[in-house]
Amino acid sequence: MNNLYLIQILTIFKKEFARWSRIWIQTILPSVITMFLYITIFGNFIGERIGEISGLPYIHFIIPGLIIMPIISNSYMNVVGSFYSGRFQKSIEELFVSPLSSHIILIGYVLGGVSRAFVVGFVVYIVSLSFTTIPIHNVALALFLTLLISFLFSILGFINAVYAKSFDGINIIPTFVLTPLTYLGGTFYSIYNLPEVWQTVSIFNPIAYMVSAYRYAFIGVEEMNTYTAILMMFILIFVLYSLAIYLLNKGIGVKN
Amino acid sequence: MTKYALEINQLNKTYKNGVTALKNINLNVEDGDIFAFLGPNGAGKSTVIGIITTLVNITSGSVQVYGKDIAKYPEFTKHMIGVVPQEYNLDQFIPIIETMINIGGYFGLSKKQALKKTQELFEDLGIWHKRKSTPRELSGGMKRRLMIARALIHNPKLLILDEPTAGVDTELRLTMWDFFKKINHDGVTIILTTHYLEEAERLCKNLAIIHHGEVVKSSPMSDVISSTRKHTYIIRADSNITDKNIFKDNIHIVDDKTCELTVDNKISITEIINHFNDNNIKVIDILSKRNKLEELFIELTQTK
Numbered sequence A: 001m002n003n004l005y006l007i008q009i010l011t012i013f014k015k016e017f018a019r020w021s022r023i024w025i026q027t028i029l030p031s032v033i034t035m036f037l038y039i040t041i042f043g044n045f046i047g048e049r050i051g052e053i054s055g056l057p058y059i060h061f062i063i064p065g066l067i068i069m070p071i072i073s074n075s076y077m078n079v080v081g082s083f084y085s086g087r088f089q090k091s092i093e094e095l096f097v098s099p100l101s102s103h104i105i106l107i108g109y110v111l112g113g114v115s116r117a118f119v120v121g122f123v124v125y126i127v128s129l130s131f132t133t134i135p136i137h138n139v140a141l142a143l144f145l146t147l148l149i150s151f152l153f154s155i156l157g158f159i160n161a162v163y164a165k166s167f168d169g170i171n172i173i174p175t176f177v178l179t180p181l182t183y184l185g186g187t188f189y190s191i192y193n194l195p196e197v198w199q200t201v202s203i204f205n206p207i208a209y210m211v212s213a214y215r216y217a218f219i220g221v222e223e224m225n226t227y228t229a230i231l232m233m234f235i236l237i238f239v240l241y242s243l244a245i246y247l248l249n250k251g252i253g254v255k256n
Numbered sequence B: 001m002t003k004y005a006l007e008i009n010q011l012n013k014t015y016k017n018g019v020t021a022l023k024n025i026n027l028n029v030e031d032g033d034i035f036a037f038l039g040p041n042g043a044g045k046s047t048v049i050g051i052i053t054t055l056v057n058i059t060s061g062s063v064q065v066y067g068k069d070i071a072k073y074p075e076f077t078k079h080m081i082g083v084v085p086q087e088y089n090l091d092q093f094i095p096i097i098e099t100m101i102n103i104g105g106y107f108g109l110s111k112k113q114a115l116k117k118t119q120e121l122f123e124d125l126g127i128w129h130k131r132k133s134t135p136r137e138l139s140g141g142m143k144r145r146l147m148i149a150r151a152l153i154h155n156p157k158l159l160i161l162d163e164p165t166a167g168v169d170t171e172l173r174l175t176m177w178d179f180f181k182k183i184n185h186d187g188v189t190i191i192l193t194t195h196y197l198e199e200a201e202r203l204c205k206n207l208a209i210i211h212h213g214e215v216v217k218s219s220p221m222s223d224v225i226s227s228t229r230k231h232t233y234i235i236r237a238d239s240n241i242t243d244k245n246i247f248k249d250n251i252h253i254v255d256d257k258t259c260e261l262t263v264d265n266k267i268s269i270t271e272i273i274n275h276f277n278d279n280n281i282k283v284i285d286i287l288s289k290r291n292k293l294e295e296l297f298i299e300l301t302q303t304k
Helices: A003-022 A029-050 A058-089 A102-129 A139-163 A172-183 A196-203 A206-219 A226-250 B045-052 B074-080 B096-106 B111-125 B140-152 B170-185 B197-203 B221-227 B269-278 B292-303
Strands: B004-014 B020-030 B034-038 B060-065 B081-084 B158-162 B189-193 B206-211 B214-220 B230-237 B251-255 B258-264 B283-288
Touching: A003 A058, A003 A102, A003 B096, A029 A058, A029 A102, A058 A102, A058 A139, A058 A172, A058 A206, A102 A139, A102 A226, A139 A172, A139 A206, A139 A226, A172 A206, A206 A226, B004 B045, B004 B189, B020 B045, B020 B189, B020 B206, B020 B214, B034 B045, B034 B170, B034 B197, B045 B060, B045 B081, B045 B158, B045 B189, B060 B074, B074 B081, B081 B140, B096 B111, B096 B140, B111 B140, B111 B170, B140 B158, B140 B170, B170 B189, B170 B197, B189 B197, B197 B221, B197 B292, B206 B221, B206 B292, B214 B221, B214 B292, B221 B292, B230 B269, B269 B283
Parallel strands: B034 B189, B034 B206, B081 B158, B158 B189
Antiparallel strands: B004 B020, B004 B060, B206 B214, B230 B258, B230 B283, B251 B258
């Protein structure tokens, strides 16, 4: 890669990394505490009464989904918060008067979101180890899926930030779209335990595929085809990446 | 290499809400110039600057920076341009030295290169001791100097200053003028928009005045200074001037011994003093009320 481009990407990435790590009490800690409570309440207290799902203790069944939840929300919120804040302060103009291509701006921001997602995911996994030991079934696949999922939701956060007209606007999609889809994506239950109608509905929930693939990487149990999940994520990344580049090239949300 | 740092041809801008901000703007800024780009509020100055820096999309026309079209060669032209916007657009939450390193990185400078250049600029502008502060902790004048330093981190050849001394005290303004003269001497072409017309008259070699989105005057500053038709002086005399019929309708009495005199610019100060002397009045002080540029500016922007 051209040295200029490398310096540019690393600059945006380091800026983003420094931004969220400087305020780790706001960015990392809440997710960790929330997941700690989920594991304690659902995994330990309620899980003991539920027994096994797919031949595994309930706590093992839900931990992959509990790791994916903060990965989705942190990658999304990191990019949407940072880019919109830049728009709000107009400091984003620094990027657009500089010789940065749209690809470099987007990748720099996305890597910032990915880095936060990896750190949160890792910390939540470490926390889960204090409750139960789950050897990861396929470490490489788990890392690859973490990359794909955080990359995808970082781009989605970027697109949200371009369109947001106020700080309220950066919370609408996480609150009304991502959270319901995540909770209905089979994190806490097997979709095969749902009534048939809801099983059909789950087929159209992309997060259900991600949870399933992630669960397969962690505990070797899959409810939906993992290859289908990966293919779907690649397609979504391609489509959303293209849209984000289009928005940047047009200067939507930034240029007059 | 073209002799022009900036060439604007047939530039038009109409915003989505239907407001026409620019109408057929043509402008050339020579390499090495300090160019005053003047106009009243809302005239279109910031729109032109926005277009040059690619923050505003063009409706029609073209802009070339050092011979290259900004739309076709954005990487080249952005490397050539440094911009100091009118509004503060600093990241409020990070130390200013980090802002400089980041901006340097956007232009391909390593951290070491950016730090070296930052120290040089911050020392020249007197803000090195504040390098670890965030913009929120800086005064207005310091923020202005930071934005100037930020615009120069990558050694641009064309510096665009949009109201760089707005809200800055007189002493600091004079220091900033010296700084602008120094960097211009070092080879940086400067485009300056300002509401301080004295600033433009003192610093700039050429000027354009824009009004209602059109360039209404474009010429060397020396031509402007010699072209204004009228000039107003404040004259203080040693005796009563109210009962003397001198200069008839052109005189406005301020008090017994002070008046404002508006005369054709062909009339010299010596002639004025002699005329007072002929009326047995000794002139003890004579001041120019307005600079010539101010007179032209008012003439062009009020009559149109």
